[in-house]
Structures are given as C-alpha cells and as structure tokens.
Amino acid sequence: MRVAKRILATLAAAATFAAPAMAQDDTVRIALVVKALGIGFFEAAAEGAQEAADELGNVEIIYTGPTDTTAEGQIEVINSLIAQGVDAIAVSANDPDALVPVLQRAMDRGITVISWDSGVAPEGRQMHLAPSSDALIGRMIIQLAADHLPDGGQVAVLSASATATNQNTWIAEMNEVMGDYPGIEVVATVYGDDLADKSYREAQGLMQSYPDLDAIIAPTSVGIVAAAQAVEDAGMIGQVNVTGLGLPSEMAGAIESGASQSFAIWNPIDLGYAATMIAYNLSQGNATAEAGGSIPMGRMGEVTLDDTMSGAMSDPFVYDASNIEQFRDIF
Amino acid sequence: MLKRLASSREALLVAAIGVLLVLISTRFPTFAAPSNLANVFNDTAPLMILAIGQMMVILTRCIDLSVAANLALTGMVVAMLNVAMPGLPIAVTLGLSLALGAVMGMANGLLVWKLDIPPIVVTLGTMTIFRGIIFVISGGDWVNSHEMSAAFKAFPRADLAGLPVLSWIAIAVIAAAGLFMARTALGRAFFAVGGNPNAAVYTGLDVGRSQFWAFTISGALAGLTGYLWVARYAVAYVDIAGGFELEVVAACVIGGISIAGGIGSVGGAVLGALFLGVIKNALPVVNISPFWQLAISGTAILIAVAVNARSTRSKGRIILKRAEQPA
Numbered sequence: 001m002r003v004a005k006r007i008l009a010t011l012a013a014a015a016t017f018a019a020p021a022m023a024q025d026d027t028v029r030i031a032l033v034v035k036a037l038g039i040g041f042f043e044a045a046a047e048g049a050q051e052a053a054d055e056l057g058n059v060e061i062i063y064t065g066p067t068d069t070t071a072e073g074q075i076e077v078i079n080s081l082i083a084q085g086v087d088a089i090a091v092s093a094n095d096p097d098a099l100v101p102v103l104q105r106a107m108d109r110g111i112t113v114i115s116w117d118s119g120v121a122p123e124g125r126q127m128h129l130a131p132s133s134d135a136l137i138g139r140m141i142i143q144l145a146a147d148h149l150p151d152g153g154q155v156a157v158l159s160a161s162a163t164a165t166n167q168n169t170w171i172a173e174m175n176e177v178m179g180d181y182p183g184i185e186v187v188a189t190v191y192g193d194d195l196a197d198k199s200y201r202e203a204q205g206l207m208q209s210y211p212d213l214d215a216i217i218a219p220t221s222v223g224i225v226a227a228a229q230a231v232e233d234a235g236m237i238g239q240v241n242v243t244g245l246g247l248p249s250e251m252a253g254a255i256e257s258g259a260s261q262s263f264a265i266w267n268p269i270d271l272g273y274a275a276t277m278i279a280y281n282l283s284q285g286n287a288t289a290e291a292g293g294s295i296p297m298g299r300m301g302e303v304t305l306d307d308t309m310s311g312a313m314s315d316p317f318v319y320d321a322s323n324i325e326q327f328r329d330i331f
Numbered sequence: 332m333l334k335r336l337a338s339s340r341e342a343l344l345v346a347a348i349g350v351l352l353v354l355i356s357t358r359f360p361t362f363a364a365p366s367n368l369a370n371v372f373n374d375t376a377p378l379m380i381l382a383i384g385q386m387m388v389i390l391t392r393c394i395d396l397s398v399a400a401n402l403a404l405t406g407m408v409v410a411m412l413n414v415a416m417p418g419l420p421i422a423v424t425l426g427l428s429l430a431l432g433a434v435m436g437m438a439n440g441l442l443v444w445k446l447d448i449p450p451i452v453v454t455l456g457t458m459t460i461f462r463g464i465i466f467v468i469s470g471g472d473w474v475n476s477h478e479m480s481a482a483f484k485a486f487p488r489a490d491l492a493g494l495p496v497l498s499w500i501a502i503a504v505i506a507a508a509g510l511f512m513a514r515t516a517l518g519r520a521f522f523a524v525g526g527n528p529n530a531a532v533y534t535g536l537d538v539g540r541s542q543f544w545a546f547t548i549s550g551a552l553a554g555l556t557g558y559l560w561v562a563r564y565a566v567a568y569v570d571i572a573g574g575f576e577l578e579v580v581a582a583c584v585i586g587g588i589s590i591a592g593g594i595g596s597v598g599g600a601v602l603g604a605l606f607l608g609v610i611k612n613a614l615p616v617v618n619i620s621p622f623w624q625l626a627i628s629g630t631a632i633l634i635a636v637a638v639n640a641r642s643t644r645s646k647g648r649i650i651l652k653r654a655e656q657p658a
Contacts, residue, residue, distance in 0.1 A: 162621040191621045196564045196571055201374065205615025208361070229476065229565050233488065253477030253565070328477075 027060050030279045031081045032272065033074060033091040034065035035118065040249075041331040042092070045117070045272030049090075052276035052298060059280060062086060071098035078102045081111075088112035088279035093120045100124030112283035116275040122308050126282060127289040129275055129303060131266035133312035137219070137245070138173025140264050140316045142181055144243040145215040148261050152183020153214030156206045158227050158244075160194040160220040170219050187213070192223045199226035203242075207234055218244035224263060228254035248319050248327035255324045267317035268331060274300045274313050340587030343638075344602040348609055355613045362613060369494060375608025376501035377402075377556045377563075379601050381575075382582040383508045384549030386600040389583055390521040391542045392528070392592030393443060393450035398553040399575035400461035401435045403567075405557030407465045410474040410483075410567035417480040424483065424558055432554015433547050435461065440546030444539035458576070465569045476565035487559045497559055504552065509597045521545055525592030581628075582607050585635035606631070 032049045034042035046063040053059040062081070066073020071094045079102060081089055089106055093099050093115055103113050103124040116129040132140075145155045157174075159167045171189065178186065187210050192199025199222060207213055207230070216231070218224035224246040231240045232254075242260045254260040277297040281287045287295040289309055294302040303311035319327060356363045381398050388395045405428045412427070413419065435457070442453040476484065487497040512518040523531045524541040531538055561567045586603025588595030610631060614624045 188618075190615060195573060196566055197560075197575075200564055201612060202615045204370075205612075208367075209359070209616045209618070225476070225566055226564060250473055250475045250566070253475060256477060 027058055028056075028088070028280060028283060029060045029062060029084075029086045030088045030090065030276055030283070031062040031064060031086045032276065033077055033081070033089060034063070035092050035094050036069045036073075037065050037067060039331075040329070041268045044268035044327075044330045045092075045275070048269035048272030048274075049276040051269070052273045052280070055298060056277075056280055059276070061276065066094075069094050071095035074099060075102045078106060082106050082109060085109070086111060088114070088283040090114050090116055090275040090279045091120065091125075092117035094118070096121045097124075112279055114275065114279055114282065114289075117271060119310065122310075126309065127278070127295070127303075127305055128308075128310035129271070129278060130310055130312045131271055132314065132316050134169045135173050135176075136312060136315050137170045138175075139177050140318075141170065141217050141219050141244055142174045142177065142184065144262055144264060144318065145217050145241065146181050146184050148241050148243075149184060149214055152185070154185050154187045154210055154212055155215040155217055156187050156210065156213055157189040158199060158202055158206070158216050158218040158220075158223045159189060159191050160223060162191045164194075164220075167219050174217075192218075192220075192226060194220055194222040196222060196226045199223045200230045203227040203230035204234065207231070207236060207240060213240055215241045215243060218242065218246075220244070221246050221250060224260070225250050225254065228257070228259040231259045232257050245316065247331060248324055249329070249331060251319070252324050252328040255319070255321055262318050262320035264316035264318050266313070270300055270317065271313060273298065274303070278303065341596065341598045341602055344586065344599070344606060348602065348606055351606070351609050351613070355609075355617060358617045359613070362616060369498070371608055371612045372501075372605070373495050373498045374612055375604055376497045377560055378575075378578060378582055378608060379501050379604040380504050380552050380556050380559075381549075381579045382586065382600040382604040383504060383597060384552035385579045385583050386586070386588050386595050386597065387508075387512075387521055387545040388450075388542075388549045389580075389588050389590060390525045390592055390595050391538075391545045392525045393542050393545065394454065394580065394590075395436075395439060395546060395549045396451065396454040396576045396580075397435070397439060397458040397461060398549060398579055399572040400458040400465075401432055401550055401553040402557040402560055402575070403569070403571045403573075404435070404461045404465050405431045405554040406561035406571060407469055407474065407567045407569075409558045410479060410561050411468065413480055413483045414474060414478045417483075421482060421486045425555070428554045428558035429551050430554070432557060433551035435554070436547040436550015437543070439550065440543035443546065444543040447539075450542075462569060469567075469569065471569060474561075474567040479562070479565060484562050484565050487562045497563060500555070500559065504555075505597060505601055512597055517541070517544055522593060525594075527593070578607060581632045585632060587635075603635075 032046055049061045053061045064077050066077055074094055078089060082105060089111055096119060099120050100123055103120060107113050113125045114127050115125045117131060119128040157171055159171060188206060190202040190206060192202045203216060203226060206216060216227045218227050224242060224244045228242045231237060231242055237258045243263050245265055246263045247265060251260060251263055274297040278295050281295055282289060289305060291305055291307050291309060294304045296302050300314060303313060305311045352363050361367060385395055385398060408431060409424050409428050439453055439457055442448050443450050487495060489496045491499055520536050520541045523536055524538050528538050560572060582604040583600055585606055586599035588599055610628060
C-alpha cells in the first residue's frame with residue numbers, strides 16, 4: 001500500500017514536472033489537491049473532475065496531493081503547482097489555517113483558488129464548496145423516510161450522543177420542515193452515542209416501545225449500521241425501514257438484506273465535478289466569487305455564496321439497490 | 332443458615348434484580364416476558380463472560396483494563412481473516428480468538444509477574460497498544476457486514492433449544508468457571524493469593540504465577556468475546572466496545588467482588604453483569620432522558636460499592652471499641 005502510494009506520488013510529481021512542456025497555450029490547467037492520494041473518496045472525486053474536463057474540452061486536470069494527510073505535504077504540493085503556473089487550484093484541506101499563506105501566494109500570482117469538501121479559512125481562498133448544508137440534510141433525512149411511507153406512519157430518530165452538534169442541528173432542521181410531511185409522526189429521539197452495541201440496543205428498544213414503528217432515521221454512520229442489524233435480527237425487515245446518513249461501503253449489506261431501502265451521503269463524483277466547474281468558471285472570468293452571488297457548475301446547477309463566501313453543492317445523494325454496487329467499493 | 336443466605340451478596344442481587352424487573356414491568360409490561368428476558372440474557376452474555384475473567388484478575392489483587400481493547404483487536408483480526416479466507420471453519424475462528432486473546436492476556440500477566448509493574452499501569456498501557464494495533468492492521472477502515480461470510484455472522488445467533496448460541500456459550504463459561512474456581516488448585520490459589528499474599532507464599536503458592544494465569548484466562552475470555560461481539564453486531568472498527576472495560580469492572584464491583592482482592596464468586600460476577608444488563612436494556616424502553624440514564628447507571632454502581640464497603644468493614648474494630656469503652 002505504502003509503496004503503491006509512493007509510486008503514485010512520484011508519478012504525480014513527474015507528471016506535474018512534465019506538464020508545462022506538454023501544455024497547450026489555450027489549455028486551462030486545474031489542479032485538484034486532495035487530503036491524501038489513494039483514498040477511494042478522492043479517487044471518485046477525481047473521476048468527477050475528469051468528467052467535467054471532458055465536458056469542457058480544453059481543460060487538463062492535475063490530480064495530486066500528499067501521500068499522508070498532513071498540511072505540510074499539501075503546502076509542498078501547492079508550492080510546486082504555483083511554480084508550474086496552473087490556472088486554478090481546488091483543494092480539500094488537511095488544516096483550515098496552515099494552508100492560508102501558501103494559497104494567498106497562489107492568488108497573488110493570479111491563480112484561482114477554491115476549497116471544497118474540507119474548507120480553508122476565508123482569507124485563503126476565493127470560495128468554498130461544501131457538499132451540502134444543514135438545512136438540506138435535515139430535509140433529506142425525513143424525505144428518505146417519507147418516500148417509503150405514502151400513507152404516513154411513525155418514525156423515530158436514532159442519533160449519536162445527546163450533545164453531538166452536527167446531529168442536533170440536522171434534527172432541528174428536520175423538525176423545521178415536518179409541516180410539509182403530514183401523516184409522518186416522529187415518536188421518539190434516542191441516542192446510541194455512536195457505539196455499535198448501545199445503538200443496537202436503542203434500536204431494539206424503539207421496536208419494542210413502538211410496535212407500529214415504520215422507520216428509523218439514523219443521521220450517523222455508526223447508528224445506521226447498528227439499527228439495520230437490529231432490524232434484521234428482530235425479523236422486522238419490510239416493517240421497519242432504516243434510513244439516514246451512512247457510507248455505501250458500510251451500508252451495502254443492509255441494502256442487500258432489505259433492512260434499509262435507501263440512505264444518503266454526499267456524492268464524491270458530483271463534488272469533484274462541481275469543484276472543477278467552479279474553478280473553471282472563476283479562472284475564465286465567466287463568474288466572480290462575491291457574497292450573495294452565484295456560480296454555475298454545469299449539470300449540478302448553481303451554487304449560491306453566503307457571507308463567508310461558501311456555498312452548498314446540493315442535497316445529499318441518495319443510495320439504494322440501484323446504485324449501491326457502483327459506490328460500495330469507492331468509499 | 333437462612334440468615335446467611337439472606338445476607339449473602341448473591342441473594343441480595345437476585346432480590347434487587349427482581350425488584351428492578353417489577354418496577355420496569357409497571358412502566359413496560361412486556362419487559363418481564365420470558366422471551367424478552369431471554370433477549371436480555373443474550374445481550375448481557377458478553378458482559379458476563381468478561382466479568383468472569385475480570386473477577387479472577389481482581390481476586391488476585393490485580394485489575395485488567397485492557398479487556399475491551401483485547402476484545403476489539405481479536406474481533407478485528409478474526410473479521411479481517413474472515414474477509415481474506417471466507418471458507419475458514421467457525422471452530423478454527425473460535426480457537427484462534429481464544430488463543431489470540433490468551434496471548435494478549437499473557438503479555439499483561441508477564442509484565443505484572445516478571446517486571447512487577449502495577450497491574451493498572453500495565454493494562455492501561457496495553458489497552459492503548461491494542462487499540463493502536465487495530466488501527467495499524469486495519470488502516471482505520473471498517474470491516475462491514477457484507478464483507479463477512481454468512482456462517483461467520485450466523486454462529487452466535489444460531490438457535491439451539493430456544494436460546495441463541497451466544498447465550499449457550501455464556502452458560503458454558505459460567506459453569507466451567509464455577510467448577511474451576513471451586514474444584515481446581517489454581518482456582519483456589521486465586522482466592523489465597525488475593526486474600527493474603529504473604530500467607531500464600533508460605534503455603535508454597537507463587538503469587539506472580541497465579542496472577543499471570545488469571546490475566547491469561549481473562550485475556551482468553553476477552554478474545555472469545557471479541558469474535559462473538561464482531562459477529563453479533565456485524566461490524567468491526569477501531570472503537571468497538573470503547574469504554575466497555577469500565578462496565579466490566581462495574582459488574583464485578585456490583586457483584587460483590589472486593590477490589591482489595593480475595594473476596595468474590597462466579598455467581599456474584601454473573602449477577603452483577605445481569606443487574607447492569609437489565610438496566611441497560613430497560614432504559615431505552617422506559618423513556619428516560621439520556622442524561623438521566625448515565626446518572627442512574629452511576630448511582631447503581633455507587634450504591635453497590637457502599638454496600639460492599641459496609642459489609643467488609645466490622646470485625647477487627649470491635650476489639651478496639653471494647654478497648655476504648657472503659658477509658
């Protein structure tokens with residue numbers, strides 16, 4: 001694995017040195033800098049970036065990053081990209097602050113700099129593309145449950161710990177939009193503390209306390225897997241649908257068994273595609289990054305920026321039996 | 332005889348569990364149904380197995396904080412092995428998890444025995460090392476249910492005469508441990524070594540060696556539980572059973588095993604684990620705020636320790652009181 005990473009890194013470095021000679025004058029060179037090479041999630045993002053490049057025609061993607069997830073490694077990579085004079089850098093940062101000086105230097109040289117997935121502090125980039133927003137996630141998790149309950153029904157939430165900021169925000173956003181789902185009743189919110197055994201027990205408790213329960217929403221990757229296992233063991237597949245936020249590699253079994261009809265998480269391919277589109281449009285002057293403004297991102301629509309110059313790409317992507325095979329090996 | 336029975340820790344615990352069940356039934360009637368009680372027993376099986384191992388260690392005046400990490404590491408190893416060789420028979424997996432756990436327990440035991448390091452320090456260290464090794468071998472990745480073979484996952488849930496295999500394993504371990512503690516020289520040595528190490532040396536017992544074997548048994552049981560745990564929850568990752576070692580120690584303390592060593596029984600450890608298991612399974616269904624749940628678990632442990640301290644005091648001091656009175 002490590003050897004493979006080294007070779008990849010060497011190849012990437014070689015490619016970056018060779019690139020200037022081969023580059024045509026009208027080619028827009030966009031560097032996709034990731035947290036580390038060899039991670040499925042980012043390989044998939046690079047695939048999306050390539051898709052955007054093919055669509056745009058005159059774009060060359062430089063997919064690069066350090067061999068381990070350190071800010072120092074990314075600074076080195078970015079320095080070499082500046083030396084090559086790329087047109088744009090789209091970075092998923094290992095540290096929000098450590099990369100600011102080097103990225104400012106890049107911007108001083110006229111390079112378009114954006115961050116995506118994992119952001120950089122506002123002064124170190126022109127804009128940040130977040131995979132999704134709290135409001136979109138909150139609506140998505142209840143939508144996932146409602147999709148399979150046309151006649152309404154009882155749902156319960158299995159969260160991480162009672163003090164988890166992310167989950168509490170998403171659940172609050174979900175409760176905001178409950179009015180749009182008449183007939184769906186949230187009967188309980190329980191906490192599995194992101195422990196497999198406690199989440200499993202809480203899911204069992206939900207099924208006992210609410211015999212008519214139709215769905216369990218778990219907006220946490222540990223909880224959703226444990227709940228699916230509890231439903232499977234209790235022989236409740238078909239009666240209780242487990243949904244929420246999870247990773248395809250971890251949920252493939254639950255989709256196969258039918259314990260989960262569908263779940264959501266951001267799609268790395270779309271994310272790489274959108275980041276590339278934004279970087280292209282900014283570097284070519286097709287759009288400018290300003291608070292309240294919007295930037296087109298091809299088939300993904302437009303991203304609208306807020307006061308911190310960051311925007312959300314889209315709803316979390318829904319995974320079900322139709323596409324789980326494609327994504328289970330990616331991340 | 333009757334008085335001794337009434338004052339014994341085991342009888343007290345059985346009564347406490349009974350009262351608990353009645354209280355829960357008033358809020359959630361089906362909890363005390365036989366099928367649900369079987370579920371609770373099955374859910375508590377890992378805790379009971381670990382508590383029995385921990386009991387032996389505590390009896391010898393030691394403590395094993397690495398059991399949960401041992402469980403997680405063994406679980407990860409057998410899960411990864413299962414992914415690599417799905418055809419491996421379950422018997423081999425079981426044997427391997429026992430052996431791997433025992434080796435980790437031996438590491439603890441050797442450090443305590445040969446280097447004379449305090450057990451709490453040794454096991455705190457190995458606990459972190461074991462968790463670290465899991466990260467190294469797995470690279471931080473999960474082993475997920477769809478990657479494990481069907482037989483691997485099915486074994487602990489297979490139904491045997493109405494109870495899952497997991498429950499039967501717990502019952503077998505309880506029976507074997509009961510026999511071992513009462514009828515073997517080593518079992519009796521654990522009591523002797525913890526009760527009075529000096530006297531134990533004079534009777535020809537090697538204190539360090541007894542402690543080594545207690546750690547080895549505790550490790551082997553933790554390893555066995557590692558496979559059962561991973562198969563039951565169908566997932567293996569670095570943090571599984573995080574913090575579980577404290578629950579195991581709590582079960583022992585509630586079960587009347589003296590932290591000072593020398594006092595305890597298999598029955599106590601099992602009932603202590605069951606007491607915690609009933610609480611853990613009841614809390615989700617009786618609708619209590621998650622913040623109260625923690626407070627309730629903590630209170631139960633404190634009460635148990637207080638009762639323990641009261642019952643082990645007395646004696647010796649009576650003489651002093653008499654001596655004081657005339658003055």
